[in-house]
Amino acid sequence: MAKSETPDIIYTQVDEAPELASHSLLPIIRSFATAADLTIEMRNISLAGRVLSQFPDYLTDAQKVNDDLAELGKIVKQPEANVIKLPNISASQPQLDATIKELQGQGYKIPDYPYEPASDEEKDIKARYDAVKGSAVNPVLREGNSDRRAAKAVKNYAKANPHSMGDWSSDSPTHVASMPGDDFFANEKSATITAEQAGGAKIVFLADDGNQKTLKDGLSYEEGTVVDATYMSAASLRAFIKSEIESMEPGVLFSVHLKATMMKVSDPIIFGHFVSVYLEDFISKHRAKLDELGWTPNAGIGSLESKIAGNGELEADLKEALAKRPPMYMVDSDKGISNLHVPSDVIIDASMPAVIRAGGIGWGPDGKAAPTKCCIPDNSYAPVYDETINYFKENGKLDVTTCGAVSNVGLMAQKAEEYGSHPTTFEIPASGKVRIVLDNGDILHEHSVEKGDIWRSATAKKAPILDWIQLGITRTKATGKAAFWLDENRAHDAELIKYVEPALKEAGIEIPIMAPREATRFTLETMVAGEDCVTITGNVLRDYLTDLFPILELGTSAKMLSIVKLMNGGGLFETGAGGSAPKHVQQLVEENHLRWDSLGEFCALGESLKFLSDARGNARAKVLGEAVEDATQKVLENGNSPERKVGQNDNRTSHYWFARYWAEALAAQGDDAALAEHFKPIAAAMAEKQDVIVEELMADQGKPADIGGYYHPDEEKTSSVMRPSATLNAIIA
Ligand SMILES: NC(=O)C1=CN([C@@H]2O[C@H](COP(=O)(O)OP(=O)(O)OC[C@H]3O[C@@H](n4cnc5c(N)ncnc54)[C@H](OP(=O)(O)O)[C@@H]3O)[C@@H](O)[C@H]2O)C=CC1
Ligand SMILES: O=C(O)CCC(=O)C(=O)O
Numbered sequence: 001m002a003k004s005e006t007p008d009i010i011y012t013q014v015d016e017a018p019e020l021a022s023h024s025l026l027p028i029i030r031s032f033a034t035a036a037d038l039t040i041e042m043r044n045i046s047l048a049g050r051v052l053s054q055f056p057d058y059l060t061d062a063q064k065v066n067d068d069l070a071e072l073g074k075i076v077k078q079p080e081a082n083v084i085k086l087p088n089i090s091a092s093q094p095q096l097d098a099t100i101k102e103l104q105g106q107g108y109k110i111p112d113y114p115y116e117p118a119s120d121e122e123k124d125i126k127a128r129y130d131a132v133k134g135s136a137v138n139p140v141l142r143e144g145n146s147d148r149r150a151a152k153a154v155k156n157y158a159k160a161n162p163h164s165m166g167d168w169s170s171d172s173p174t175h176v177a178s179m180p181g182d183d184f185f186a187n188e189k190s191a192t193i194t195a196e197q198a199g200g201a202k203i204v205f206l207a208d209d210g211n212q213k214t215l216k217d218g219l220s221y222e223e224g225t226v227v228d229a230t231y232m233s234a235a236s237l238r239a240f241i242k243s244e245i246e247s248m249e250p251g252v253l254f255s256v257h258l259k260a261t262m263m264k265v266s267d268p269i270i271f272g273h274f275v276s277v278y279l280e281d282f283i284s285k286h287r288a289k290l291d292e293l294g295w296t297p298n299a300g301i302g303s304l305e306s307k308i309a310g311n312g313e314l315e316a317d318l319k320e321a322l323a324k325r326p327p328m329y330m331v332d333s334d335k336g337i338s339n340l341h342v343p344s345d346v347i348i349d350a351s352m353p354a355v356i357r358a359g360g361i362g363w364g365p366d367g368k369a370a371p372t373k374c375c376i377p378d379n380s381y382a383p384v385y386d387e388t389i390n391y392f393k394e395n396g397k398l399d400v401t402t403c404g405a406v407s408n409v410g411l412m413a414q415k416a417e418e419y420g421s422h423p424t425t426f427e428i429p430a431s432g433k434v435r436i437v438l439d440n441g442d443i444l445h446e447h448s449v450e451k452g453d454i455w456r457s458a459t460a461k462k463a464p465i466l467d468w469i470q471l472g473i474t475r476t477k478a479t480g481k482a483a484f485w486l487d488e489n490r491a492h493d494a495e496l497i498k499y500v501e502p503a504l505k506e507a508g509i510e511i512p513i514m515a516p517r518e519a520t521r522f523t524l525e526t527m528v529a530g531e532d533c534v535t536i537t538g539n540v541l542r543d544y545l546t547d548l549f550p551i552l553e554l555g556t557s558a559k560m561l562s563i564v565k566l567m568n569g570g571g572l573f574e575t576g577a578g579g580s581a582p583k584h585v586q587q588l589v590e591e592n593h594l595r596w597d598s599l600g601e602f603c604a605l606g607e608s609l610k611f612l613s614d615a616r617g618n619a620r621a622k623v624l625g626e627a628v629e630d631a632t633q634k635v636l637e638n639g640n641s642p643e644r645k646v647g648q649n650d651n652r653t654s655h656y657w658f659a660r661y662w663a664e665a666l667a668a669q670g671d672d673a674a675l676a677e678h679f680k681p682i683a684a685a686m687a688e689k690q691d692v693i694v695e696e697l698m699a700d701q702g703k704p705a706d707i708g709g710y711y712h713p714d715e716e717k718t719s720s721v722m723r724p725s726a727t728l729n730a731i732i733a
């Protein structure tokens with residue numbers, strides 16, 4: 001389809017479970033939208049799409065893929081933007097390698113990833129691949145601040161139908177371990193750019209041996225931008241890891257929780273330190289051989305295992321080395337996949353809530369549940385999990401039938417804070433000094449660093465900060481209790497507080513400002529008392545808290561409303577607060593059951609239609625949107641959401657019910673007679689053919705499913721797996 005100037009709705013093509021779900025849901029949405037004269041277009045932001053878009057010169061004309069991400073990055077700055085954004089893979093290096101291999105196997109002649117680029121050509125290839133790695137999508141599209149909350153119907157459903165929660169005991173050995181100092185928290189410096197300082201800047205490294213290197217040139221700071229710089233000492237990190245491993249109590253699992261995906265430079269390096277300290281003796285014994293094999297600890301134990309496969313001596317030594325260490329928290333104990341296998345398997349925002357919801361439990365190599373030491377090296381946000389664990393140890397598990405709702409307003413726009421810091425994060429090559437030097441000659445920040453330290457700078461711009469404070473005030477007025485999660489003793493937060501305090505004064509509202517630990521307890525106490533509470537936070541806590549509280553309250557973050565009011569007037573509607581659920585794909589391929597819940601998509605669709613109606617006065621979008629809300633509520637109330645096991649309702653059956661309730665609501669409404677007439681026979685056919693449709697949807701469950709690829713599945717095969725009901729397909733055609 002030719003791409004029009006401004007489609008009414010842009011839907012995103014992504015990866016893994018949500019992309020599978022789209023193959024079933026999108027034809028339904030297209031059919032209903034077309035009936036209401038709305039245009040829907042797709043943009044491909046999948047990992048495979050991002051990779052292919054970088055290498056047109058290596059591909060045939062038929063294989064070339066447009067750089068949709070760059071295009072979307074421009075669209076979200078336009079007032080007419082209306083984008084439904086599904087979760088995509090923020091790729092770790094092993095995921096990128098696997099994607100390249102899969103695409104090459106499908107006949108795309110893209111180059112290998114050059115780990116040690118020698119020529120200019122290889123440097124160029126590496127730069128292109130590095131651009132699609134990590135959180136390459138979200139910071140580009142999130143041109144607005146974040147408003148994440150549960151719709152009333154979703155919260156009420158969770159209260160009435162409580163999910164399972166593990167019991168907490170007061171003497172649980174599960175705990176959070178963080179560095180005693182010399183981390184990003186302790187070393188942070190921050191300043192707000194004055195009128196005299198506004199303009200260009202660069203980051204310079206002055207080695208102790210007199211050599212000087214510009215790490216980053218061409219930076220530009222507007223007046224009012226909060227600019228931070230900090231570093232984590234590699235030596236202190238390694239000493240911390242060693243001491244935590246050595247002080248392990250028997251029966252406790254060792255784990256580390258990082259964001260090696262979104263923090264694409266810093267956290268993969270931290271992950272590598274964990275791997276290399278855990279396997280210290282093995283690595284020092286076999287260093288020459290491991291170098292020859294091209295293995296780096298940052299790639300994890302999974303990559304090590306595949307590189308040494310068939311080498312009996314190394315395999316035996318690795319087994320022995322692992323056996324000497326404390327047992328690890330496992331990602332998949334049946335398959336022997338540990339926390340240190342792949343940097344993207346354990347991602348803190350989802351992994352810590354899972355441990356906490358289970359009652360302080362992880363799974364060990366023997367497949368048995370056990371308490372866990374959770375290493376979160378940096379102290380900036382670790383206190384949130386520490387305090388949550390303390391709270392449940394003191395008070396027992398959360399009663400989800402009575403607790404209030406915790407929502408979040410997050411400072412996110414324009415690559416705010418750490419999540420925009422990849423281009424200004426560096427692993428330091430030698431001892432020396434790192435400086436941010438402004439064009440006016442000021443040295444904004446300076447740190448003395450050692451070889452291996454991880455230095456990074458992050459920024460938050462004035463307009464997004466002011467917008468975030470106002471959004472926080474608005475949500476507080478609509479909700480009741482709230483707090484700004486800012487620590488006056490943290491350099492960056494102290495700068496933000498200088499914006500928050502006068503804005504609150506001017507608005508004539510009192511909202512407490514609390515450090516994360518204190519704010520965690522305040523929020524837990526408020527919710528346990530049955531009251532709703534808003535957490536007004538920076539970007540990282542936005543991410544962490546919008547998994548933590550929903551996973552505790554609702555059992556999942558997939559059902560969150562996730563609205564990004566774009567700064568230039570458009571709307572970006574994210575589908576829930578979770579990710580792309582890789583485990584769900586495994587289950588579909590093995591037994592043709594997809595437990596992915598599209599409630600986040602239903603909610604985002606409703607909001608996107610509401611935006612069309614409110615912002616563009618589209619009356620038919622209003623009718624369609626109200627019917628979506630009705631249908632979403634019925635899916636919940638009637639228990640039509642996917643269940644976990646083969647033979648039960650899955651994603652496809654839930655889409656049938658959603659489509660049916662949507663059609664019924666449209667047929668029943670009185671605002672648009674033509675739409676009602678259009679949908680009456682559709683609703684009637686769906687009801688009449690219910691048994692045959694459900695039978696067709698379920699017929700192949702239990703058998704393996706072939707989708708022709710993982711990162712780049714085959715369109716036709718995936719559609720045929722995801723749309724197995726000829727009867728339903730004919731009705732919505
Ligand atoms: N907005 C975005 O683009 C985001 C992208 N990501 C990306 O997602 C990937 C996976 O991240 P991960 O940390 O594993 O987190 P996920 O949220 O994807 O998955 C963790 C678990 O949450 C549950 N879950 C999440 N969404 C749903 C849903 N819609 N329906 C049912 N269950 C759901 C599943 O539990 P169970 O297995 O018990 O069913 C799943 O295994 C990574 O590549 C990451 O980069 C992550 C977060 C946000
Ligand atoms: O972009 C990413 O890597 C993850 C984003 C995320 O987890 C979130 O916004 O909740």
Ligand SMILES: [Mg+2]
Nearest residue numbers: 349543547577
């Ligand atoms: Mg998240």
